[in-house]
Amino acid sequence: MASATPSWEMQEEATCSICLEYLAEPVTIDCGHNFCRACITHYSERGEPESGTKFPCPECRAPFEKGKFRPNRQLANIVDNIKQLRLKPGKGQKENLCERHQEKLKLFCEEDGEAICVVCRESRDHRDHTMLPIEEAAHDYKGKVENRRWSITREFKKLHQLLSEEEQLLLWRLAAEERETLQRLQDNITRLSEQSAALINLITELEEKCLQPAAELLQGVKSALIRSQHVKLQPPEAVSPALKNGYKIDLDMRRMLERFTGE
Numbered sequence: 001m002a003s004a005t006p007s008w009e010m011q012e013e014a015t016c017s018i019c020l021e022y023l024a025e026p027v028t029i030d031c032g033h034n035f036c037r038a039c040i041t042h043y044s045e046r047g048e049p050e051s052g053t054k055f056p057c058p059e060c061r062a063p064f065e066k067g068k069f070r071p072n073r074q075l076a077n078i079v080d081n082i083k084q085l086r087l088k089p090g091k092g093q094k095e096n097l098c099e100r101h102q103e104k105l106k107l108f109c110e111e112d113g114e115a116i117c118v119v120c121r122e123s124r125d126h127r128d129h130t131m132l133p134i135e136e137a138a139h140d141y142k143g144k145v146e147n148r149r150w151s152i153t154r155e156f157k158k159l160h161q162l163l164s165e166e167e168q169l170l171l172w173r174l175a176a177e178e179r180e181t182l183q184r185l186q187d188n189i190t191r192l193s194e195q196s197a198a199l200i201n202l203i204t205e206l207e208e209k210c211l212q213p214a215a216e217l218l219q220g221v222k223s224a225l226i227r228s229q230h231v232k233l234q235p236p237e238a239v240s241p242a243l244k245n246g247y248k249i250d251l252d253m254r255r256m257l258e259r260f261t262g263e
Contacts, residue, residue, distance in 0.1 A: 027070060
C-alpha cells in the first residue's frame with residue numbers, strides 16, 4: 001500500500017479530530033495530541049472525568065488535566081500556510097470513511113460492534129455507548145481472536161489425542177473379540193460335529209431295525225423311537241458384529257479429522 005502524500009499528511013496534522021476542521025488556536029494536551037482550544041475545552045466541560053479531574057483523550061484515551069493546554073504556535077503557522085494553499089481538510093482521504101457522514105472512521109462502538117466517526121459518536125444512537133479509538137479496539141480484538149484460535153486449536157488437539165487413544169483401545173478390543181469369536185466358532189463346530197455323529201448313529205440304528213426280522217426288530221424298538229422323538233438340534237451361537245460397526249464409526253471420524261488438519 002502506497003504511503004500518504006506529504007500534502008495529505010500535512011492536512012491530517014492540521015485537522016482537529018473533534019470538529020474535523022482546520023485547527024483553530026491549536027493546543028496540545030498531555031498525551032501530545034492537538035485540538036482546537038474551543039473543541040477540547042467544550043469536550044472536557046461536557047464530559048465526565050475518569051479519574052479525579054482528568055479526562056480521556058478523544059483520540060488515544062490517555063488521561064489529560066482539564067484546562068492544562070499548551071498553545072502550539074508552530075502548528076498554528078502550518079495551518080495558516082495550508083489555508084493559503086486552499087486545501088480542504090479531509091479531501092485527500094479515499095477509504096475508511098463513514099458511509100453516512102463521509103468522515104474518517106476513528107472510533108469503535110463496543111455496544112454496536114462497529115467503526116464510527118466522531119459525528120456518529122455525538123448522535124443519539126451512540127452518545128451513551130462505550131467508545132475506543134479504532135486502532136486500540138483492533139488491537140484488543142486481534143488479541144481476543146488469537147486467544148480464541150489458540151483455545152480451539154488446543155481443544156482440537158485434545159480431541160485428536162483422545163480419538164487416537166480410543167483407536168488403540170478399540171484395536172485391542174477388536175483383536176480380543178476376534179480371538180473370542182474364533183473360539184466360539186470352534187466350539188460351535190465341535191457341538192455340531194457331536195450332534196451330527198449322534199444323528200448318524202441314530203439313523204443307522206433305525207435303518208438296521210427296519211432290516212431285522214420281526215422278533216429282533218421288536219426288541220428295543222420303543223427305546224429307539226423314544227430317542228428319535230427327543231432329538232433336538234441346537235443352533236450355533238450367533239456372533240454379533242456390533243464392535244466392528246462401532247469401530248467403523250470412529251474410523252470415519254478420524255478420517256474427517258485428518259482431512260481437517262491436512263494430514
